[in-house]
Amino acid sequence: MRRGNIIKLVALVLLVVAAVALSIKPLMDPEKGILLGLDLRGGVHLVLQAEPNEDGTPITNDDIDKAKAIIEKRVNDLGVSEPIVQSDYDKKRIVIDLAGVTDPDKAVDILKTTAKLTFRDPQGNIVLEGDDLKDAKGGQGQASGYVVNLSFSSEGAKKFGELTTQLIGQRLGVYLDEDLLTNPTVNTPILNGQAEITGYATLEEAANDAVLMRSGSLPVSMSIAEKRQVGASLGVDSLNKSIYAGAYGVIFIFLFMLIFYRVPGAVANLSLFVYALIVLWIFWMFRVVLTLPGIAGFILSVGMAVDFNIIIYERVKEEIRAGKSLRAGVESGFSRAFITVIDAHVTTLIAAITLFYFGTGAIQGFALTLGIGIIVTLFTGITFTRQVLRWIVGANPKMKTIWFGVRGDA
Missing domain, CATH: 1.20.1640.10 (Multidrug efflux transporter AcrB transmembrane domain)
Incomplete structure (x- = not known):
């Protein structure tokens, strides 16, 4: 024993x-x-300030909550480990701590942009918006370069199919906010709800735009109140x-x-x-x-x-x-x-x-x-x-x- x-x-x-x-x-x-x-690894501390609405309507706590939810989704899609995103209702601010992020300017551009996806005809008219977008993912193109693959909802697929049918032989501009992403020629109707945006130089660039597209638009415009790199x-x-x-x-x-x-x-x-x-x-x-x-x-x-x-x-x-x-x-x-x-x-x-x-x-x-x-x-x-x-x-x-x-x- x-x-x-x-x-x-x-x-x-x-x-x-x-x-x-x-x-x-x-x-x-x-x-x-x-x-x-952040305090041990270093990173970026951001404070985003909600800007007054152009029509004069007050910014509500619900607007701040929605903006926070979208920003959290964008941060998570960027692969930042355990970010801290907090709301300040009194000052209409969102406070963000991103550990391990080394480029604060890029983080700000991705987080605060309104990220509105639109499709425009050759005359510049908006003929379809990204509200019916189901998913967007960056990836390798079939031929060369990098692309963003778009998937529409059933209703969005129907709208996109009708649009591409009408614009055969014409160019369809794809914009993120006011920035032209690509301007391809429509050769055949796209009826399956799947589209591809080409012309990206790097996979990171395609992935960042995909994050913005699938997370949707912020309900209010945001400006930088504080930006500090730790x-x-x-x-x-x-x-x-x-x-x-x-x-x-x-x-x-x-x-x-x-x-x-x-x-x-x-x-x-x-x-x-x-x-x-x-x-x-x-x-x-x-x-x-x-x-x-x-x-x-x-x-x-x-x-x-x-x-x-x-x-x-x-x-x-x-x-x-x-x-x-x-x-x-x-x-x-x-x-x-x-x-x-x-x-x-x-x-x-x-x-x-x-x-x-x-x-x-x-x-x-x-x-x-x-x-x-x-x-x-x-x-x-x-x-x-x-x-x-x-x-x-x-x-x-x-x-x-x-x-x-x-x-x-x-």
């Missing part, structure tokens, strides 16, 4: 060490690892300072746990490695964007994980001082501390859920990482830490109580 427990402990330690070593590279990969927010160097500096602060804190915690709790302290330190691995892999799997407030939430959850262990170990020490054996002290200590730690962590979890539900941006990032950390803390504390202590006591039931931070033998 003792030998089996020793083998389990050695295997567990080796497994944790291997897991840490194998996790560093994929989790820290700049492209495929844990996503970093340098990647600032983000790296913030990240490094956070890492150093966290490393110093972890070293102090490890030493504290070892000095005051001896063997249980070593188990707690091992449990913290497991806790951190689980949390970071959750961040990676669910594409959680890590920001400075998010790191603060993570570090706070580490503190709660340590507090979890301290409460339990103090109960274990009390049971051992009362004359119980190590095995009985461990079991009784966990049982006595269970309600206390559950109560503390559940109330904090409720606070995190409340912050996430009612907060925005940085507050949500803090609440999310804190909530994930609390849940993982409960899991590792109740399962991992307890089981490892059982193996240790089973491997050496006659271990001196000094190794559990209790002077004298029980």
Whole structure:
């Protein structure tokens, strides 16, 4: 029995060490690892101001909501990871944070344009608008160059078919706002609701126009109230300072746990490695964007994980001082501390859920990482830490109580 427990402990330690070593590279990969927010990765901060309507009608909150929804769709189609788009109803503004974007001017052009797609006859008259457009995608042309492939709804396909039938042998101008995209000659009627806009020099150019076409027109015109680029160097500096602060804190915690709790302290330190691995892999799997407030939430959850262990170990020490054996002290200590730690962590979890539900941006990032950390803390504390202590006591039931931070033998 003792030998089996020793083998389990050695295997567990080796497994944790291997897991840490194998996790560093994929989790820290700049492209495929844990996503970093604007304050860590750098990017663009934009504030778009709604301009008064030409007819004098007031701009409503519904207009701002619609504009926000369209901008969010455009940002998502651009492939920006976890953008932050917020509405300011009082000032009629939309605040946008785009992590990893290096060209703010291009981002502004795509986000604020009204993006109205029209088809015009040789005389310049608008003969069809893009309201019936179902989808638009950039791609490689059949012959050469790049194109935007258009798909119309059933009603739009009917209109487009009638239009191309009437304009055989004539040119059909395709405009995005007032910019001519292409001016092809209609050779045959297009009745299947599929059209192709040619003439793009790059795939990126075609894809950007496709984003604008399929996301629709903004209900109001937007101007730039603020445009600020956050340098990647600032983000790296913030990240490094956070890492150093966290490393110093972890070293102090490890030493504290070892000095005051001896063997249980070593188990707690091992449990913290497991806790951190689980949390970071959750961040990676669910594409959680890590920001400075998010790191603060993570570090706070580490503190709660340590507090979890301290409460339990103090109960274990009390049971051992009362004359119980190590095995009985461990079991009784966990049982006595269970309600206390559950109560503390559940109330904090409720606070995190409340912050996430009612907060925005940085507050949500803090609440999310804190909530994930609390849940993982409960899991590792109740399962991992307890089981490892059982193996240790089973491997050496006659271990001196000094190794559990209790002077004298029980």
